[in-house]
Amino acid sequence: MALWPAHDFATYLAGTLTHPSPPGGSTVLTYAAGGNLLVGPVRPESPTVPVVCVFVEQSGGDSPMPYLGEAASFYVSQITATIRGGVDTFEAGEALARSIITKMHATQLLTGYVYCLALASDPVYTGTNESGSHEWQAAFRVSAKK
Numbered sequence: 411m412a413l414w415p416a417h418d419f420a421t422y423l424a425g426t427l428t429h430p431s432p433p434g435g436s437t438v439l440t441y442a443a444g445g446n447l448l449v450g451p452v453r454p455e456s457p458t459v460p461v462v463c464v465f466v467e468q469s470g471g472d473s474p475m476p477y478l479g480e481a482a483s484f485y486v487s488q489i490t491a492t493i494r495g496g497v498d499t500f501e502a503g504e505a506l507a508r509s510i511i512t513k514m515h516a517t518q519l520l521t522g523y524v525y526c527l528a529l530a531s532d533p534v535y536t537g538t539n540e541s542g543s544h545e546w547q548a549a550f551r552v553s554a555k556k
């Protein structure tokens with residue numbers, strides 16, 4: 411089975427990750443792959459890339475480690491999720507970043523992987539982008555036996 415860590419991570423999040431709209435809003439945003447949950451580097455806001463968005467990319471990893479007594483090896487990849495909130499929605503963006511850490515840390519449901527671990531307990535606030543939208547990052551390590 412071929413594994414694509416960033417894609418697999420995003421697929422697991424898709425449809426199961428929700429959070430309330432900006433403070434005072436009554437709607438709940440659902441994240442869908444290819445819509446507001448994208449694989450790859452951060453892209454500027456556009457008609458096809460919403461302001462509030464999650465970007466998931468593979469950002470390196472450790473060297474493969476042989477599994478003793480078998481022809482297989484453990485592959486460890488690092489995944490970085492960049493969470494972009496709105497201009498006036500700092501709290502909602504931070505809550506979304508925290509919910510991703512909570513959802514993904516130590517999950518046993520990421521098909522084909524031995525583990526998924528958050529590399530920090532809290533998201534890292536990276537500031538605002540050129541449009542004034544707030545951004546956070548959360549890093550994870552996933553391991554698969556291949």
